[in-house]
Amino acid sequence: MNTPDNENGTWESEMGDEFERRVRNLHEAPLDLSSVKGTAMKIRTRRRAAVAGGILAAAAVLVPVAVIATTGNDRADGIDPAVPSVTVTDPATPQPTPAPTPAPTPPASPEQTGTPQVGAPVGVPYLERAGGETVLHRADGSTVTLPGTYRDAAVLDGPVVGYRTDDQGNGFVDVIDVVDGSSSSVSTTYAVRSAMSTTPDGRTVAFVTTDDELVVYNGERGAQTLRESVDPGVTLSAIVGNGDCVSEAGCHPFLEHVNFEEGAAFEINYEGEDSAPAPGALRVNDAGDDFLVSVITSGTDFETCGGLYDREGGGRWIFETCDYQVHEIAPDGQHTVAFDSYFDGLGPRSFYLLDGDGEEVASFTSDSVVSGVTWADSEHAVATTYQDGQWRIVSLGVDGELKTLETTEAGNELNAPWFLTGAS
Amino acid sequence: MQLHHPKPGLGNETVAMGRRATRTERRDEEFTAYLHARQPSLLRTAYLLTGDRHQAEDVLQTSLAKLYLSWDKVRDRDSVDAYVRRIMVNENNSLWRRGWKKREYATSDEAMPEGAPHVDEYDEGRGAALWDVVRSLPPKARAVVVLRYYEQLTEAETADVLGISTGTVKSQCSRAIASLRERVPAHLHPGRPEDS
Numbered sequence: 001m002n003t004p005d006n007e008n009g010t011w012e013s014e015m016g017d018e019f020e021r022r023v024r025n026l027h028e029a030p031l032d033l034s035s036v037k038g039t040a041m042k043i044r045t046r047r048r049a050a051v052a053g054g055i056l057a058a059a060a061v062l063v064p065v066a067v068i069a070t071t072g073n074d075r076a077d078g079i080d081p082a083v084p085s086v087t088v089t090d091p092a093t094p095q096p097t098p099a100p101t102p103a104p105t106p107p108a109s110p111e112q113t114g115t116p117q118v119g120a121p122v123g124v125p126y127l128e129r130a131g132g133e134t135v136l137h138r139a140d141g142s143t144v145t146l147p148g149t150y151r152d153a154a155v156l157d158g159p160v161v162g163y164r165t166d167d168q169g170n171g172f173v174d175v176i177d178v179v180d181g182s183s184s185s186v187s188t189t190y191a192v193r194s195a196m197s198t199t200p201d202g203r204t205v206a207f208v209t210t211d212d213e214l215v216v217y218n219g220e221r222g223a224q225t226l227r228e229s230v231d232p233g234v235t236l237s238a239i240v241g242n243g244d245c246v247s248e249a250g251c252h253p254f255l256e257h258v259n260f261e262e263g264a265a266f267e268i269n270y271e272g273e274d275s276a277p278a279p280g281a282l283r284v285n286d287a288g289d290d291f292l293v294s295v296i297t298s299g300t301d302f303e304t305c306g307g308l309y310d311r312e313g314g315g316r317w318i319f320e321t322c323d324y325q326v327h328e329i330a331p332d333g334q335h336t337v338a339f340d341s342y343f344d345g346l347g348p349r350s351f352y353l354l355d356g357d358g359e360e361v362a363s364f365t366s367d368s369v370v371s372g373v374t375w376a377d378s379e380h381a382v383a384t385t386y387q388d389g390q391w392r393i394v395s396l397g398v399d400g401e402l403k404t405l406e407t408t409e410a411g412n413e414l415n416a417p418w419f420l421t422g423a424s
Numbered sequence: 425m426q427l428h429h430p431k432p433g434l435g436n437e438t439v440a441m442g443r444r445a446t447r448t449e450r451r452d453e454e455f456t457a458y459l460h461a462r463q464p465s466l467l468r469t470a471y472l473l474t475g476d477r478h479q480a481e482d483v484l485q486t487s488l489a490k491l492y493l494s495w496d497k498v499r500d501r502d503s504v505d506a507y508v509r510r511i512m513v514n515e516n517n518s519l520w521r522r523g524w525k526k527r528e529y530a531t532s533d534e535a536m537p538e539g540a541p542h543v544d545e546y547d548e549g550r551g552a553a554l555w556d557v558v559r560s561l562p563p564k565a566r567a568v569v570v571l572r573y574y575e576q577l578t579e580a581e582t583a584d585v586l587g588i589s590t591g592t593v594k595s596q597c598s599r600a601i602a603s604l605r606e607r608v609p610a611h612l613h614p615g616r617p618e619d620s
Contacts, residue, residue, distance in 0.1 A: 011604050011614065013614075014550070014604075015558065015604075016573040016576070017551075019574035022472065023468035026464070026467060026468050028467060029460065029463040029467070030463075030481055031463060031485055031488060033455065033456050035485065036459065036489050036492050039488075040489035040492045040493050043486070043493065044493060151589065165589045165590045170591050170594065171591030171592070192591075193592075193595050232599065258562060259564075299518070
């Protein structure tokens with residue numbers, strides 16, 4: 001008798017066999033070094049044209065750009081497009097102040113594998129892998145050990161909520177009670193099929209369960225089901241609101257189609273029909289409580305277009321651009337984090353800080369990859385980057401000032417030892 | 425890894441000239457060796473990702489070019505294949521942006537027929553039906569099944585290459601199997617009484 005597991009295994013075996021049959025006679029090597037180098041030179045030329053200043057550096061380079069001399073700012077509007085992006089603030093410090101400037105720390109010695117040099121607080125919460133557990137570094141520098149290997153976490157009013165996967169590859173969101181400020185235990189677990197998103201105020205998270213339910217979890221109100229059946233081809237991008245899904249201020253999740261060709265991004269309203277977050281938006285990269293959203297509207301050969309949109313009232317574009325992918329919105333809405341319009345390989349090598357006109361005020365370029373960026377406060381963005389064989393946490397200010405906050409020899413170019421919570 | 429003998433003119437000059445190779449020459453020699461050793465395998469993976477021979481060559485060429493640009497920075501040589509696979513997946517996922525234009529290729533009796541596999545006389549059409557379903561999967565889902573069932577990567581290795589969670593790997597595989605179950609005609613399902 002064919003049990004479900006047996007049947008799945010049979011289909012898996014059939015797929016493997018069919019793939020082998022399809023390529024059995026394909027033994028060619030059509031490319032030589034000359035053709036590969038020719039294509040490489042064209043790519044390099046395109047990349048140089050896309051980077052501000054037109055220079056790709058082999059080492060970390062700060063390219064300060066003069067702040068645009070306009071006052072009375074018009075309201076203005078990080079990294080792996082696969083990662084939902086929401087600005088996170090630690091509710092213990094709703095208006096975080098910049099961390100004290102630490103002196104650059106020396107690389108960790110080989111005997112301290114997995115342990116970065118601890119300096120002054122990074123200024124944003126981040127996760128550090130430590131064997132089978134995860135250390136959550138709060139924005140104030142204190143730590144709590146979480147019972148599992150988490151990829152994202154949010155410090156709500158009371159509990160910590162973390163996203164992880166188990167050895168079988170199942171995704172889970174855990175509600176974690178913190179005991180005595182430093183140790184923790186899981187009180188509730190949800191099986192999920194999406195990573196979680198966190199509201200800008202850091203008090204609410206949202207996720208899609210394996211039963212296709214869109215669940216919102218707030219520190220005060222607990223769990224609420226906002227939608228009972230989310231299409232399997234749809235995933236969660238971002239969420240704003242105060243977590244009270246029955247009130248007007250409530251819960252406003254933004255969702256997108258995994259395959260952009262199947263449809264545009266949409267916003268679930270607490271009552272009424274779904275609406276578009278911005279004209280033509282395919283994905284919401286970030287959403288602020290002040291009605292701002294950063295979105296992608298199209299992708300063309302070697303570029304991505306989008307911008308910053310104000311949804312208040314009739315709605316209007318703050319700026320549109322095909323020069324950058326606009327992501328994290330600063331807490332005061334005056335600046336945004338952006339990446340190159342097109343990037344590939346391991347991910348973006350650079351990130352930029354844009355002003356209210358979508359103009360660059362500061363930038364950072366690594367020789368490998370920038371794996372996550374988030375705002376520490378309205379003036380400073382924090383990023384994890386691989387540079388010269390080390391992972392680093394760096395801070396970039398809108399004034400162009402660059403600081404290294406942490407370094408470690410742990411991990412490798414493909415696997416970061418740190419995760420900034422809620423980062424792009 | 426078996427290294428093919430380099431073609432004349434690609435790296436042999438350093439030996440013939442009797443001087444110490446420059447950094448560029450050493451890089452080119454290493455890269456050429458990798459090209460000869462791994463290109464056929466990478467082309468096969470690219471074909472399975474794209475489902476189209478010509479797209480596969482384009483994806484492969486762009487991916488190898490990007491690898492060449494990063495060659496000095498991929499410090500762990502054991503990670504090169506994983507690095508290239510990730511680039512190829514990203515390139516394939518980006519093809520939708522280009523409004524892929526079908527090129528006109530001169531038809532030729534010598535040209536490899538598009539998608540012509542070795543057909544087992546006992547196949548009874550199951551292979552073709554399965555392949556049609558796989559080709560219709562979204563690029564990201566197709567990448568997952570190719571890496572799992574052709575490259576034989578574990579769920580964790582697949583997740584690492586693609587930069588996604590193992591949960592997503594597992595769910596994508598489950599959905600692919602569900603698609604096969606729904607869309608492959610019942611009489612072609614494996615495990616039918618005729619197959620035992």
